[in-house]
Amino acid sequence: MNPVLTIDPEFEAKCPPLTDDELSQLEENILEEGLVLMPLIVWNDTIVDGHNRYRIAQAHPGIEFRVHEKNFNNKYEALSWICKNQLGRRNLTPQQKKYLIGQRYKAEKQIRGGDRKSEQAKSSSQNGNLISPLKTCDRIAEETNTSKNYVIRAEHFSDGIDAAEEVLPGIKNDLLLGKYKPRETDVAAIAKAAPEERREKAEQLRVIPEKKPKADKESARSGTKRQQEVYATIDKSYEDMKDSKRVTEDSALVSLRYTARNMVETCDVLFTNFPGLLEKPDYKDQVIEIMQEPKQYILKLEGEPDNEQH
Template identity: 60%
Template sequence: MSQLLAIDPEFEARCPPLTDEEYQQLEENILEEGLVLMPIIIWNNTIVDGHNRYKIAMGNPGVEFRTHEKFFDSRYQALSWICKNQLGRRNLTPQQKKYLIGQRYKAEKEMHGGDRKSENVKSTDQNDPLISTSHATRARIAEETHTSEGYVQRAEYYADGVDAAEEVLPGIRDDLLVGKYKPKETEVAAIARASPIDRKELAEQLRLTKDDKDKASATQSSGKHRRQDYQEIETAYEELKKQDKKVSEDDALDSLRAAVRTMIRVCNNFIENFPRLVTEQAYKHKLVEIMQEAKSYIKELEGDAK
């Protein structure tokens, strides 16, 4: 008799789905053998790898399967393992790879205590253990996945956006990750930062092709959103000033964090719309020169913090 196993929706969502053809081929192979050759990996009787094999076995009485138990210290460690395991697949799309790296980074940060957004212990001090750990985690994942720290950070924003879109438009996650729709990375990431009432509309726009967007909003929507990008930086501080005197340094840091992320999105929008800024050396040199102002400012802050 086959063992009854639990399926955790979050665990399963970290496993890129098979195409119809791949699923059919897997089922044919299993039925031909009469059993599932590869063991189904479990943790506390919950599947962490082998969801499709399990479903095929349960749908075909008489097909047996084996299990292999993994031991994790926490749910986040299990999520990290799932992401790392799936990243070993050879047929991942660029979107699936980015999503998995982003989810792995999120899980491993939580393994070390998360970002403490709700605690009154935030700090910009480079010696803060949590900030140092987060940086070390990002650097390690970048090295192991042959990417960069910037890529890992953007992957987290992308993963958040994909999940936010899935919450309001079930099924769109798989469509995005297999490349059925190919919106800009910043458009996906923006959904997680949008207000709940705007998320569904933004998620639906991810399904639009470039021609659809050109016909519908070439002059209106893109201009409006770009202006919003600029305004968000100003609004973050203006809204803070309007609040009562109970506003704390922690609240200020939250607003600053949002402003920095908006600035990054604005920069990415310019680069995406004007690719010569990075492909032509003369423009790239000027771009780097401009961004040096931010780098100099950070160095100045680091000096003040010592």
């Protein structure tokens, strides 16, 4: 007989929700198997991973599941674990990743009593031969392959997301899925605004900026002679593919190859002309964040399995 478990809204809020299609597929898989294959992770009978699986089991009497008990000293350790576990998923958007890192940082500061600057300073002075442990933000940055500044900004970003959700329910998921892509500073500003101003500021996050005129796109293409040659080759490839008799996998690969090469060359041109993109930490963090999308796409093509959905 399945145990009765508790769903903590604060814990569940850290888990990126499944899309309707993903949820339907998960339910279909469970019904086909006749049981929940992956155990639900719990702490004191409270779910920390497996909220969707639990609800599906509840909706279908007879579907059994197992539980695996985790031990945490407090809820902040549980929250940190949830964020780290969710960060292991391969299908996160850049916004979801940033939100989870920010929430993890926030939780772990509570575990460690903040960054303990005064305690570390005291330890360093009294024990000259001992190396103080990394500050929380530095450690998380190292573990998530980001930077200290990224982690700090991620906390402000996640606070803004939660503040916007409080006054405008539903916007959190839209923002984390990338339906709207406001500036990070505008999102963070929601949490810092006066309570009476938050709803208006949150609504402004949904304003979609006007598309740049075509001329801007064309000017963006201008650059090195090599880039122009690459675009010409791509255009010719597309023209060739319009003739159905000539469309083959080989011609498609030619187009794909030049597209990939152009992306690399465009990056090289930008980094050469604007060295601050890589030399200045704030800009470098954003460059790495932008490049997560093609990276995740490559991982998807390579067929690396996603972690079990929550």
